[in-house]
Amino acid sequence: MKVLVAYATAAGSTVGVAQRIAEVLRAHGHVVATSSVDQVTDAENYDAYVVGSAVHDQAWLPSGAAFLSRERRKFVDKPVWLFSVGLPGSLHGPLRKWAGLEEPAILAHLREDVTPVEHRLFSGVVRAEMLGKFGALVFRAVGGRFGDFRDWQAIEQWATTIAGALADIETTAR
Ligand SMILES: Cc1cc2nc3c(=O)[nH]c(=O)nc-3n(C[C@H](O)[C@H](O)[C@H](O)COP(=O)(O)O)c2cc1C
Numbered sequence: 001m002k003v004l005v006a007y008a009t010a011a012g013s014t015v016g017v018a019q020r021i022a023e024v025l026r027a028h029g030h031v032v033a034t035s036s037v038d039q040v041t042d043a044e045n046y047d048a049y050v051v052g053s054a055v056h057d058q059a060w061l062p063s064g065a066a067f068l069s070r071e072r073r074k075f076v077d078k079p080v081w082l083f084s085v086g087l088p089g090s091l092h093g094p095l096r097k098w099a100g101l102e103e104p105a106i107l108a109h110l111r112e113d114v115t116p117v118e119h120r121l122f123s124g125v126v127r128a129e130m131l132g133k134f135g136a137l138v139f140r141a142v143g144g145r146f147g148d149f150r151d152w153q154a155i156e157q158w159a160t161t162i163a164g165a166l167a168d169i170e171t172t173a174r
Pocket residue numbers: 008009010011012013014015054055056057058059085086087088102123124125126127130131
């Protein structure tokens with residue numbers, strides 16, 4: 001199937017997640033385009049979509065949310081998977097619990113434009129310089145950790161599930 005994997009990023013870590021998902025889908029025989037949401041000009045040309053964004057302040061980046069809104073009519077009757085890249089993996093203790101509450105908040109906005117087959121919140125990359133001096137201090141003080149928390153195994157597993165679902169859809173359509 002022809003699949004578009006589109007992403008919105010501020011600091012780049014979501015690009016890596018999108019690329020890994022695309023690689024897995026290609027390995028399963030799908031024809032996959034990977035693109036920043038800002039550069040998609042042919043959204044109607046795909047059979048399925050995987051769209052993801054970095055999370056800032058418990059919401060998708062404006063460019064990611066705007067993409068879903070702008071293209072929502074093209075998603076009708078086609079499967080859409082959504083993923084968010086945030087910082088649950090960098091937190092522990094009570095903050096980890098807070099991160100668990102974040103997913104419904106993120107999804108609530110996105111559901112206004114699309115009903116996804118599934119949504120996943122992955123951990124991304126948190127570096128001190130991304131948060132500013134004060135933000136980094138506060139983040140450390142509440143128990144946050146800096147680093148690359150992308151769980152490539154979980155990302156690949158999810159992409160494999162998507163590849164399987166696409167194969168089922170293809171078989172049913174024959
Ligand atoms: C200003 C700022 C705000 C953030 N707010 C959140 C947030 O509310 N929830 C969350 O899970 N992650 C938050 N993060 C963490 C980012 O989502 C994470 O670093 C992600 O990997 C960024 O993706 P990118 O590198 O593609 O921009 C924030 C990061 C920054 C820099």
